[in-house]
Amino acid sequence: MSRYLFVTGKLAAQALTGALAKMMPDFDYEVAVLPISVAALMDTRFVAKKLEGARGSDVVMIPGLCRGDLAPIADRVGVQVIRGPKDLKDIPAFFGRECRLEGYGDYRVQILAEVVDAYQLSLPLLLPRAEYFRASGADIIDLGCPVEGNFPGVEAVVAALKERGFVVSLDTFNTEDILRADRAGLDYLLSVNSRNLELAPRLACKVVVIPDFDQGLELACKVVVIPDFDQGLESLERNIAQLEAWHVRYIIDPILNPISFGFTESLCRFYETRRRHPQAEMLMGLGNLTELTDADSTGITAVMAGVITELEINYVLTTEVISWARGAVRELDLARRLMYYACQNRVLPKHLDDSLLTVKDPPYEPYTEEELRAMQAQVRDRNFRIFTDDDSIYVFNNKLFIKSTDIGAIYTQLGVEGASHAFYLGRELQKAVLAVQLGKKYVQEEDLRWGYLSGDSQKRSD
Numbered sequence: 001m002s003r004y005l006f007v008t009g010k011l012a013a014q015a016l017t018g019a020l021a022k023m024m025p026d027f028d029y030e031v032a033v034l035p036i037s038v039a040a041l042m043d044t045r046f047v048a049k050k051l052e053g054a055r056g057s058d059v060v061m062i063p064g065l066c067r068g069d070l071a072p073i074a075d076r077v078g079v080q081v082i083r084g085p086k087d088l089k090d091i092p093a094f095f096g097r098e099c100r101l102e103g104y105g106d107y108r109v110q111i112l113a114e115v116v117d118a119y120q121l122s123l124p125l126l127l128p129r130a131e132y133f134r135a136s137g138a139d140i141i142d143l144g145c146p147v148e149g150n151f152p153g154v155e156a157v158v159a160a161l162k163e164r165g166f167v168v169s170l171d172t173f174n175t176e177d178i179l180r181a182d183r184a185g186l187d188y189l190l191s192v193n194s195r196n197l198e199l200a201p202r203l204a205c206k207v208v209v210i211p212d213f214d215q216g217l218e219l220a221c222k223v224v225v226i227p228d229f230d231q232g233l234e235s236l237e238r239n240i241a242q243l244e245a246w247h248v249r250y251i252i253d254p255i256l257n258p259i260s261f262g263f264t265e266s267l268c269r270f271y272e273t274r275r276r277h278p279q280a281e282m283l284m285g286l287g288n289l290t291e292l293t294d295a296d297s298t299g300i301t302a303v304m305a306g307v308i309t310e311l312e313i314n315y316v317l318t319t320e321v322i323s324w325a326r327g328a329v330r331e332l333d334l335a336r337r338l339m340y341y342a343c344q345n346r347v348l349p350k351h352l353d354d355s356l357l358t359v360k361d362p363p364y365e366p367y368t369e370e371e372l373r374a375m376q377a378q379v380r381d382r383n384f385r386i387f388t389d390d391d392s393i394y395v396f397n398n399k400l401f402i403k404s405t406d407i408g409a410i411y412t413q414l415g416v417e418g419a420s421h422a423f424y425l426g427r428e429l430q431k432a433v434l435a436v437q438l439g440k441k442y443v444q445e446e447d448l449r450w451g452y453l454s455g456d457s458q459k460r461s462d
Helices: 010-023 044-050 069-077 090-094 123-136 154-163 175-183 197-202 234-244 263-276 296-311 328-345 368-377 405-410 420-436
Strands: 003-008 029-034 057-061 080-083 109-117 142-145 168-171 187-193 206-207 222-227 250-252 283-285 314-320 385-388 393-396 401-404
Touching: 003 010, 003 069, 010 029, 010 090, 057 069, 057 405, 069 080, 090 142, 109 123, 109 328, 109 420, 123 142, 123 154, 123 283, 123 328, 142 154, 142 187, 154 175, 168 175, 175 197, 175 405, 187 197, 197 234, 206 234, 206 314, 222 234, 234 250, 250 420, 296 314, 296 328, 314 328, 368 385, 368 393, 393 405, 393 420, 401 405
Parallel strands: 003 029, 003 057, 057 080, 109 142, 109 314, 142 168, 168 187, 187 206, 187 222, 206 222, 206 250, 222 250, 283 314
Antiparallel strands: 385 393, 393 401
């Protein structure tokens, strides 16, 4: 059985001991209290100087806020030294992450990121957009075209993207644009149905087959095949049969409808299409949901990624036009990994990767008022400590203990003098009230957590 030595300061010693006792760990441990009140003020040189050996432990854990190189401590104690979480309340979750998730991060589905209205953009504007999508996880760059009219210079755009290593698709029914883009090396065409099906045998790219609008499926190069407009799945079947007769490679898109315009029925189309064509490649476009629903795209994308994974859909098209869909490509990249792991291992997509928890936070345990009052009893200085729980902000030093959610009322009681101190406390109190409003974890002098948006997401395998 492993033995850990937890290093802390005087003020946190009691809380640390209580947290370790409550988690009932499957390892032995001891707590070393160094001669300093606030553990966060320690650096590794101080720990190396004051820590008197490893006390028979296999691992020494120092507080997460303790800055500096771990090597001086390791040289002093002769065992492994690690940083724990920034908040001792997170120690149980920290040890829960030690069980690695083998294979986490794999995925099957390919992401098409659409550069909306690409035909209106110059190359100096379009190329950075494509690079942004590639950095976000996109596998294919889709060029958005006008509903009517053409895309001047489409062949030059396709050629420029191909020169830079992009896989490219084109979203249009314009015959001349399709042929010019195909000659320039287009990889996929979105989409074909009976309206332009005769083009498919002439193309080098792969087509997506979809209905006609309000029907079912279309084609892309690899062609995406869709239903004919206003005709449904049977028209899609006719289009697929014709493509197979011509030996044209295709991807099927039964078309996902917006909510209140046949969304549930369209899910049934996808299910039925997969039942009829268990080996066929399929595509789903998420923009009709993420762009057309007054809700953050994060949760919508996660749920739909689960549907996509269960149906073994091969390609997903998404967009980032409206403000609440910004980051949708990155969200889809994270969601496809989460859902692939969950489905492959027959586990819930929970407690695996918290990257998609942005506005709300992963579970955490706040300090109780009783614990904070016990902490205050040990404080000997006038520096203010700030904590929050589910519904209150707590501010205390050696003389004051304030509980409230009214930051104006809190501030008037602090007796602050000096602009820099006032600015500091104002910033921290505003951050604290935001944490209470959103149910987020607040840690003094630390940024609030925003999942993948702040780059601090934490997989259980980390």
